[in-house]
Amino acid sequence: MTQIWQTAVSDVDTKKISVLDRILIGRSAAMQQLKQVLSVVAPTEAPVMVQGETGVGKELVCEALHKASGRSGDLVAVNCAAIPADLLESELFGHEKGAFTGADQRRIGRIEQAQGGTLFLDEIGDMPLALQAKLLRVLETRRIQRVGGRGEIDVDFRLVTATHRALASDAEAGRFRSDLYFRINVFPVSVPSLSQRTDDIPLILEAMIGRQQDRNPDAMPPHFNQGALRALSAHSWPGNVRELRNMFERAAVLFAGRVVTAEAVQNVLLPSQGMTSVPAEPVTMQPTIIAGDDQDAIRTILEAEGSVDMRSYLRDIEERLIDAALRKNGGCVSQAARTLRLQRTTLIEKMKKLSITREAVMMN
């Protein structure tokens, strides 16, 4: 940390740190440094660009930043890569009734919804160039015009962005507007990868067990012994905390109420070295690949245990797919249903049955 930063963070607000601690689990040096930086920048209006590998917790950092900001409005998240380019403008800016075929009523866009709060533009590197120009204008004038609207509306929101792309090189190559890049990259924040903070794994697992018990107080959590924790620390975690969460969800089904050993980690929970096959977004994979991945684990567990609770296993897979589809589509149930190739009503029924709400999914 530079001298300037040391001076800035020496006076951090402990209340803000505790808000950040509740959301961002981890006491490693890398996480503590990140939380100190966030506590300084949270109450300001500076646009923040969150950088980091896939699954590292960029969206969670945005949530933490919003909660610690003291802003009274909502946190509104838009995944620019998940919304078709031709719909993104009206999603962000809203539209007036009759603005285009199918616009049978006025719709308030996400930017207006973030009034007084925080607008999180995830995967901003995937935003079409024409829309980038419109966003730049909003950031400069703090006004928007709904699609098909005449008047301008004042907007007050804090912008947080994230991307998996190398935006600086995209800007140099003309794939991303460099003026917008400089406007949004006022405060870059880098989230450390899980392999840089393996000390945090036990705490994160503890939090996951706590969350599982909140959801289902009768669930018997798996217990990771010291050997298992050492095996988890030695793993390379290319999918970061999302990969850890997926591993935990397997453990919760396959080792409910039982001890997880190093052997179980290596042979069942993280069977291939490096685990490069772990999906960043399980929902984007073909069903046969999901089945293939889990098949090895199921075969091993059947050999070791003689049985597996099929209903609970299938329920877990359904929950994971619905969770991932809702996240991928920014909480929109109709789009999530399309992603899962289900009728909207079927998805709603399944969500009710599994006690999944889009609000809970988007908050986690």
Ligand SMILES: Nc1ncnc2c1ncn2[C@@H]1O[C@H](COP(=O)(O)OP(=O)(O)OP(=O)(O)O)[C@@H](O)[C@H]1O
């Ligand atoms: N420090 C943490 N403590 C607890 N859970 C975490 C932490 N960091 C990430 N997670 C969990 O890991 C999962 C992935 O996090 P998130 O979606 O924020 O990652 P991301 O960096 O935005 O991923 P992507 O680049 O793919 O969009 C989420 O379930 C999140 O709750």
